[in-house]
Amino acid sequence: MNRYYWILGGFAALVALLAVGLNLNPRDVPSPLVGKPAPAFTLSQLAEPDKSLSPKDMQGKVWLFNVWASWCVSCRQEHPILVEFSKKVDVPLIGLNYKEVRGDGGFDMSKMPADEEKKLAWQRANRWLSEHGNPYKLTVMDLDGRVGIDYGVYGVPETYVIDKSGVIRMKHTGPITPEVLAKRIMPLLAELNK
Amino acid sequence: MKHLFAKLAAILAVCMLLNASPAQASSATEAALAADPVAEKRLTKLSEELRCLVCQNQNIADSNAELAQDLRREIRGMIKEGKSDKEIIDFMVARYGDFVLYRPPVQGNTLLLWLGPIALLVFGLATLIAYQRRRAERVAAEDKPLSADEAGRAEALLKELDNK
Numbered sequence: 001m002n003r004y005y006w007i008l009g010g011f012a013a014l015v016a017l018l019a020v021g022l023n024l025n026p027r028d029v030p031s032p033l034v035g036k037p038a039p040a041f042t043l044s045q046l047a048e049p050d051k052s053l054s055p056k057d058m059q060g061k062v063w064l065f066n067v068w069a070s071w072c073v074s075c076r077q078e079h080p081i082l083v084e085f086s087k088k089v090d091v092p093l094i095g096l097n098y099k100e101v102r103g104d105g106g107f108d109m110s111k112m113p114a115d116e117e118k119k120l121a122w123q124r125a126n127r128w129l130s131e132h133g134n135p136y137k138l139t140v141m142d143l144d145g146r147v148g149i150d151y152g153v154y155g156v157p158e159t160y161v162i163d164k165s166g167v168i169r170m171k172h173t174g175p176i177t178p179e180v181l182a183k184r185i186m187p188l189l190a191e192l193n194k
Numbered sequence: 195m196k197h198l199f200a201k202l203a204a205i206l207a208v209c210m211l212l213n214a215s216p217a218q219a220s221s222a223t224e225a226a227l228a229a230d231p232v233a234e235k236r237l238t239k240l241s242e243e244l245r246c247l248v249c250q251n252q253n254i255a256d257s258n259a260e261l262a263q264d265l266r267r268e269i270r271g272m273i274k275e276g277k278s279d280k281e282i283i284d285f286m287v288a289r290y291g292d293f294v295l296y297r298p299p300v301q302g303n304t305l306l307l308w309l310g311p312i313a314l315l316v317f318g319l320a321t322l323i324a325y326q327r328r329r330a331e332r333v334a335a336e337d338k339p340l341s342a343d344e345a346g347r348a349e350a351l352l353k354e355l356d357n358k
Contacts, residue, residue, distance in 0.1 A: 029247065030291055032287065032291040032292075033288075033289070145264050149264060149268060149289060152289040152290050154247035154248055
């Protein structure tokens, strides 16, 4: 009889293991960039295309870097939270518009000249922000997604918390929920701004 | 039964079609890249080792996700620049972490993954051997020749049966 308890115990342990495994989020891949300096870039700003921004311009400030696009459905979900955040909290929120035109999937990029892509991207991004509200201090445009690759972006929206010395302190993949904001981001911002 | 097979065959056919179409789509958009067969071969080999993070159970050679296309473009660029395979793999790991590797590296946090199956095999074999030994002992213990007393009783029982 004793040995049947062993088998039953083993089976229960297996079930527990699988239950835990099934409840993990496979999208939640830990970023190797946490603890490393934010990758450098120089990208044009959405509001003023002649001006650019680099992470080093943000040196000395704690800031949030949020990856978004108008074609990104989950971005819509987190957007009101960001708008609310920008009204209440004095931490600069910088947007990275990720592949505004190419990521849409509805355009044949082989037939689109670069200047047309640019025009369309600016148009679409501006329209989206005027429709849904603009929580960003400014947004930079990553048309071909190369900066996204440097930041290990694989599922928009993504959000990075970057500290005063330009080091990435946290990365969140997927839409920011009120819980993530309250439990993870706000405490970290408070600590970094001390 | 026949009906079921027909259904299964249809599902299989659809799956194959679905599988085939992304490859065709990507080969159309990336036609220009096949110009250099040696570089293309390296690209294929490298991208088979790398996981597409969008559709996590595909490598970036098979996947037609946007990101996989972008990453193939990056790899192609790096091959053109004369970067080594290790440099290219390091580039990916620096951005997406070890998870991007289809073959996880042997290191502290993956020891269980690598050694777990071997440990399970050893555990299973040990259990099997121990069980067989115990069984052999039990059989040996029970297989002793009958004592005189037992032989007498067996004889008596058999006789009783014969008399019936």
